[in-house]
Amino acid sequence: MRGVLMRTTLKIVLPLIISVAVVSMLFAAYQVRMERRNLRNDLSRRAEILAESLQETVEPLLDHGPNKNLQRIVARFGQREHLKGVAIYDISGAAIAITTGLPASVQTRPAAATRGAQRDEAYGEFLTMDSAAPGGQASPGLMHLFALPLHRNGLSAGTLVLFHDASYIETQVQRTLRDALLTATIQTLLVSLLAFVLVRWMFTAPLARTAKWLRTLRTGQPHAPPMKPQGEIFDQLHQEVTHLAHDLNAARATAEEEARLRDSNVSIWTAERLRVSLRSKLQEKPLFVVSNREPYLNVYSEKNNSIEIIVPASGVVTAIEPVLVACDGTWIAHGSGSADRELSDAYDHQRVPPERPSYTLRRVWLSNEEEKGYYQGFANEGLWPLCHIAHTRPVFRPEDWVHYQRANRRFADAVLEEMQGTDSPILLAQDYHFALLPRMVKEARPDARVAIFWHIPWPNAEVFGICPWQRELVDGLLGADLIGFHIQSHCNNFLETVDRAVEALTEWDRFAVNRQGHVTRVRPYPISVAFAENGHAVDESRNAGEERAALSNELGIEGSLLGVGVDRVDYTKGIIERFRGIEHFLDLYPAYQHRFTFVQIGAPSRTDIDRYKHFLEEVSAEAERINARFQAGRWKPIVLLKKHHSHEEISRYYRAASACLVTSLHDGMNLVAKEFVAAREDERGVLILSTFAGAAHELPDALLINPYDVQQVAEAIRRAMEMPEEEQARRMQQMRKNVREHNVYRWAAHLLSDLTEIRIDAQERIEVPLLP
Numbered sequence: 174m175r176g177v178l179m180r181t182t183l184k185i186v187l188p189l190i191i192s193v194a195v196v197s198m199l200f201a202a203y204q205v206r207m208e209r210r211n212l213r214n215d216l217s218r219r220a221e222i223l224a225e226s227l228q229e230t231v232e233p234l235l236d237h238g239p240n241k242n243l244q245r246i247v248a249r250f251g252q253r254e255h256l257k258g259v260a261i262y263d264i265s266g267a268a269i270a271i272t273t274g275l276p277a278s279v280q281t282r283p284a285a286a287t288r289g290a291q292r293d294e295a296y297g298e299f300l301t302m303d304s305a306a307p308g309g310q311a312s313p314g315l316m317h318l319f320a321l322p323l324h325r326n327g328l329s330a331g332t333l334v335l336f337h338d339a340s341y342i343e344t345q346v347q348r349t350l351r352d353a354l355l356t357a358t359i360q361t362l363l364v365s366l367l368a369f370v371l372v373r374w375m376f377t378a379p380l381a382r383t384a385k386w387l388r389t390l391r392t393g394q395p396h397a398p399p400m401k402p403q404g405e406i407f408d409q410l411h412q413e414v415t416h417l418a419h420d421l422n423a424a425r426a427t428a429e430e431e432a433r434l435r436d437s438n439v440s441i442w443t444a445e446r447l448r449v450s451l452r453s454k455l456q457e458k459p460l461f462v463v464s465n466r467e468p469y470l471n472v473y474s475e476k477n478n479s480i481e482i483i484v485p486a487s488g489v490v491t492a493i494e495p496v497l498v499a500c501d502g503t504w505i506a507h508g509s510g511s512a513d514r515e516l517s518d519a520y521d522h523q524r525v526p527p528e529r530p531s532y533t534l535r536r537v538w539l540s541n542e543e544e545k546g547y548y549q550g551f552a553n554e555g556l557w558p559l560c561h562i563a564h565t566r567p568v569f570r571p572e573d574w575v576h577y578q579r580a581n582r583r584f585a586d587a588v589l590e591e592m593q594g595t596d597s598p599i600l601l602a603q604d605y606h607f608a609l610l611p612r613m614v615k616e617a618r619p620d621a622r623v624a625i626f627w628h629i630p631w632p633n634a635e636v637f638g639i640c641p642w643q644r645e646l647v648d649g650l651l652g653a654d655l656i657g658f659h660i661q662s663h664c665n666n667f668l669e670t671v672d673r674a675v676e677a678l679t680e681w682d683r684f685a686v687n688r689q690g691h692v693t694r695v696r697p698y699p700i701s702v703a704f705a706e707n708g709h710a711v712d713e714s715r716n717a718g719e720e721r722a723a724l725s726n727e728l729g730i731e732g733s734l735l736g737v738g739v740d741r742v743d744y745t746k747g748i749i750e751r752f753r754g755i756e757h758f759l760d761l762y763p764a765y766q767h768r769f770t771f772v773q774i775g776a777p778s779r780t781d782i783d784r785y786k787h788f789l790e791e792v793s794a795e796a797e798r799i800n801a802r803f804q805a806g807r808w809k810p811i812v813l814l815k816k817h818h819s820h821e822e823i824s825r826y827y828r829a830a831s832a833c834l835v836t837s838l839h840d841g842m843n844l845v846a847k848e849f850v851a852a853r854e855d856e857r858g859v860l861i862l863s864t865f866a867g868a869a870h871e872l873p874d875a876l877l878i879n880p881y882d883v884q885q886v887a888e889a890i891r892r893a894m895e896m897p898e899e900e901q902a903r904r905m906q907q908m909r910k911n912v913r914e915h916n917v918y919r920w921a922a923h924l925l926s927d928l929t930e931i932r933i934d935a936q937e938r939i940e941v942p943l944l945p
């Protein structure tokens with residue numbers, strides 16, 4: 174391994190070393206060239222200045238032919254800083270005065286000086302000449318000769334020639350060359366060493382670790398990811414590799430799980446089984462889903478000027494996403510993220526999940542006014558409190574009703590557009606936002622199989638009768654071939670409402686409604702979660718105690734026992750009742766003060782609606798009031814986290830908590846209860862669950878409570894805190910078995926299987942006249 178690492182690093186670094194060496198050499202050559210040029214220019218300039226200054230002194234002395242004064246001048250300037258000597262020649266080229274020691278070859282005017290004299294201008298030249306004095310040893314060297322014509326009375330009178338010894342220039346240049354080569358060599362060595370270390374540290378070593386990791390994965394041993402290399406490219410590579418590894422792990426886990434199940438003869442639904450089953454049931458046709466809430470919101474983030482992806486806190490999203498990932502298809506939903514348009518294509522499509530695109534999200538755009546009337550108004554101020562009976566009065570405004578009808582039409586049109594080109598398409602509509610849509614779709618596409626799943630409770634007929642448009646809503650729903658509720662009692666309530674609201678034949682024996690010859694089946698399908706074994710993208714190496722310590726540390730609190738609640742801040746969730754139960758528990762059992770802390774993750778929800786805005790304030794005030802009563806030092810009984818948390822963040826709390834409190838005043842199902850159970854691979858922790866949540870029908874091993882009864886809540890918390898580990902394990906095993914077997918794939922499989930088995934063209938046509 175080490176040898177491979179070294180060779181790979183060298184292969185990357187070698188071209189770099191050669192390049193650095195070549196560049197350094199070229200640079201050294203350039204430096205030498207410049208040095209030589211500068212020194213020569215400098216010498217030429219000095220020679221010129223000196224010649225010109227001598228010219229003025231020498232010219233008046235020329236009238237007297239060779240004389241002492243001239244000889245004195247040339248003697249005085251001989252042998253000065255590189256100046257070898259001076260010679261004065263007459264017009265014929267014979268020396269009139271010359272510094273002793275100048276070579277014999279310049280006793281007569283040298284050819285270069287003659288050239289200057291002929292042109293009557295100053296002339297300089299570097300030449301190699303014998304520098305030996307008359308009678309001395311000949312030794313050629315570089316000389317600089319500068320010749321300046323002399324005049325008398327406007328006529329040429331001779332030539333003044335300065336001889337400089339230029340050999341020092343070459344010496345200097347050699348020195349510079351040597352220094353430059355040395356610097357280049359040191360530079361090359363240092364850069365190479367640095368490059369070697371950096372490439373190895375930042376590139377080859379992380380790649381080698383990743384390769385090792387991949388190899389470990391391939392051979393089937395789970396392994397912690399390698400230390401994450403830094404940098405954008407590595408981030409992307411790491412992300413891709415992580416996804417690949419997760420996919421590999423998931424595929425392996427699924428295969429193992431299926432083999433195990435085959436072996437134990439237990440029939441459990443998995444993503445793969447659903448995919449295979451639907452492929453034959455849907456005959457390769459895509460699945461269409463419509464819901465108000467979209468699974469991925471793209472939101473402009475002011476924090477770092479980027480686009481953030483948010484998975485909303487929504488039961489619909491938790492349940493439907495794994496089904497779509499398993500089967501592909503198109504999910505039509507309201508585009509409510511501020512950056513959604515930017516990430517949708519010309520057809521308002523985006524392939525999601527963003528990190529592993531598996532299906533198409535088609536967005537429908539609504540104006541603020543439409544959203545206010547249809548979603549905030551009719552759906553959430555009217556139908557939501559009507560169906561939940563949580564003592565918030567429903568509000569039904571005619572103008573909201575108009576928007577509700579129009580929005581149903583808008584979404585139905587989008588669904589029909591997406592269905593174009595698909596024969597006998599399958600549509601799974603979601604929730605109370607779309608009661609009118611099934612009939613709208615069915616009228617345009619009688620060949621479509623349409624199901625709607627109602628995620629919230631259906632109240633009894635008297636209560637539903639409050640709604641001024643109950644007949645229209647029921648009639649719209651009866652456009653569907655199949656209507657699903659979480660539990661049987663909601664189905665019963667619905668059939669009773671049908672009986673009262675519209676003209677139809679209600680067939681109680683087979684739970685169907687025949688209206689004008691069209692039959693609608695009504696069935697319970699308890700919704701669930703994916704229950705992925707080893708499927709959490711969190712650090713699973715910590716046990717519950719370590720995770721609790723880590724979370725307490727992050728929150729800056731003390732407390733050895735942790736309770737958790739996870740909800741949208743909604744008045745149906747019983748959050749205030751829960752807090753009062755905790756308060757009562759601490760009053761009754763003061764020994765738990767300073768020990769028990771309850772973390773409430775509260776995702777703010779529907780805050781444009783006054784009731785929700787005020788409810789958020791009420792919840793905060795209640796937490797503060799209780800904290801003020803008990804708080805001491807770094808301990809406080811309630812930590813309220815009023816912000817959206819990702820699945821991974823929530824999962825940490827689930828795994829760290831001694832108890833999870835679900836105290837809904839009324840809830841269709843409540844998937845938090847099931848998520849908590851699915852997260853507890855350690856088979857520890859206690860679920861405290863409201864009997865008014867649909868989940869209570871499936872999880873009798875939870876501690877079931879009436880959330881309005883503070884005493885019961887307090888007692889349940891005490892029991893949970895004191896429950897022996899064996900009892901926790903026994904209850905948790907039962908609940909996990911239940912959630913594993915009744916997972917969301919089973920939910921989807923049963924619902925879609927029932928839907929696909931409906932024979933559209935063979936429905937009984939028992940005409941029942943419609944009421945006007």
Ligand code: F6P
Binds near residue numbers: 466487489629
């Ligand atoms: O329970 C009904 C429901 O649609 C859930 O599916 C979901 O948890 C919740 O309401 C989401 O509400 P909203 O989409 O209004 O945020």
